[in-house]
Amino acid sequence: MPAVDPTANPTAAEPILTADGLVRRFNGLVAVDVDHLEVPRGRITALIGPNGAGKTTTFNLLAGFDRPDEGRWSFDGRDIHHLPAHRIARLGMVRTFQLTRVLGRLSVLDNMLLGAGDQPGEQLRRALLPWTWRAARAEATERAHELLARFTLDAKAGDLAASLSGGQRKLLEMARALMARPTLLMLDEPMAGVNPALTQSLLDHVLALRDEGITVLFVEHDMHVVKHIADHVIVMADGRVIAEGAPREVLTDDRVVDAYLGSHHDTDLRQIIAARAAERSAS
Numbered sequence: 001m002p003a004v005d006p007t008a009n010p011t012a013a014e015p016i017l018t019a020d021g022l023v024r025r026f027n028g029l030v031a032v033d034v035d036h037l038e039v040p041r042g043r044i045t046a047l048i049g050p051n052g053a054g055k056t057t058t059f060n061l062l063a064g065f066d067r068p069d070e071g072r073w074s075f076d077g078r079d080i081h082h083l084p085a086h087r088i089a090r091l092g093m094v095r096t097f098q099l100t101r102v103l104g105r106l107s108v109l110d111n112m113l114l115g116a117g118d119q120p121g122e123q124l125r126r127a128l129l130p131w132t133w134r135a136a137r138a139e140a141t142e143r144a145h146e147l148l149a150r151f152t153l154d155a156k157a158g159d160l161a162a163s164l165s166g167g168q169r170k171l172l173e174m175a176r177a178l179m180a181r182p183t184l185l186m187l188d189e190p191m192a193g194v195n196p197a198l199t200q201s202l203l204d205h206v207l208a209l210r211d212e213g214i215t216v217l218f219v220e221h222d223m224h225v226v227k228h229i230a231d232h233v234i235v236m237a238d239g240r241v242i243a244e245g246a247p248r249e250v251l252t253d254d255r256v257v258d259a260y261l262g263s264h265h266d267t268d269l270r271q272i273i274a275a276r277a278a279e280r281s282a283s
C-alpha cells in the first residue's frame with residue numbers, strides 16, 4: 001500500500017524542502033535568482049528548463065555542493081542553508097552522482113559501500129572499537145547486496161563499475177544514493193544516455209520509491225519522462241522559476257512554451273504546441 005496518495009493534488013502537499021531568495025552569481029552572471037521554491041513531500045517533482053536555465057546550479061546549492069550569494073532554505077522543517085553536503089545528506093537529502101573515472105575503477109559493491117557514507121566518529125570508532133565498526137560494515141554490505149538485487153545488479157557486484165552499460169550506471173547511481181536511506185532523493189538527469197529497454201525499468205524504480213514514501217526531485221530534459229512520472233513540475237528559465245504546478249497545466253503554459261522555443265531545444269514541447277493548436281482549431 002503506498003505511503004502517500006500520489007493522485008492527490010500535489011500542490012496541496014506539505015513541502016519537505018522550501019527555499020527563499022536563492023541567488024548565485026558567477027562573475028556577474030546571475031545563474032540563479034529564485035524568489036521561492038517548494039518541493040512537495042512524498043511526490044515526484046521535476047525541475048525542467050532550457051539549457052543554462054540554472055537547474056544544476058540550483059541542485060548543487062540546495063544539496064550543499066555550492067554556496068549561494070544570498071538565500072536560505074529548509075529541509076524537513078530544519079534550516080540547512082549553512083550546512084555542508086555531507087551533513088545535509090545525513091539529514092536525509094541525498095543526490096546522485098555520476099560515475100566518475102575514479103569511481104569506475106572501484107567495484108560495483110565498493111561504490112555501494114561508499115554511498116553509505118561516513119558516520120560521525122567513524123575513523124575513531126574503527127581504531128578504538130573495531131568490532132562495532134565491523135558490525136556496521138557487515139550491515140552496510142548486506143544492505144548493498146539487497147539494493148543491488150533490487151536494481152538487478154547483484155550479478156555485477158564484483159565487476160568494475162566502469163564495465164557497466166549507461167543504463168546500469170544510472171541504476172547504480174540510484175542504488176548508491178539509497179544506501180544513505182534518503183527521505184528526499186535528488187536525481188540529476190536520471191534517464192540521460194539510457195537505452196529505451198532500460199528506461200521503463202528506471203521509471204518504475206522511481207515510481208516505486210515514491211510509493212514507499214521517498215520524495216523525489218529530478219532534473220530532466222526529456223518531456224516524455226516528465227509527463228510520465230512527475231506529480232509536480234518546476235520550470236526555470238534564466239535563473240528564475242517561471243512556472244510550477246501539475247505537469248499537464250505547466251507544460252502548456254505560454255511562458256514555459258516560450259522559454260523552450262526560445263532555446264530551440266525541445267522538439268517534444270513543439271509537438272505539444274502543435275497538438276494544442278490543433279485542439280483550438282477543432283473547437
Ligand SMILES: Nc1ncnc2c1ncn2[C@@H]1O[C@H](COP(=O)(O)OP(=O)(O)OP(=O)(O)O)[C@@H](O)[C@H]1O
Pocket residue numbers: 026029030031049050051052053054055056057058
Ligand atoms: N562554475 C560556473 N562558472 C561560471 N558559470 C557557470 C558555472 N556553473 C554554471 N554557470 C552558468 O550558470 C548558468 C546556469 O547553468 P546551469 O548549469 O545551472 O544550467 P542548467 O539549467 O543546469 O543547464 P543544462 O540543462 O544545460 O545543464 C549558465 O549560464 C552557466 O553557463
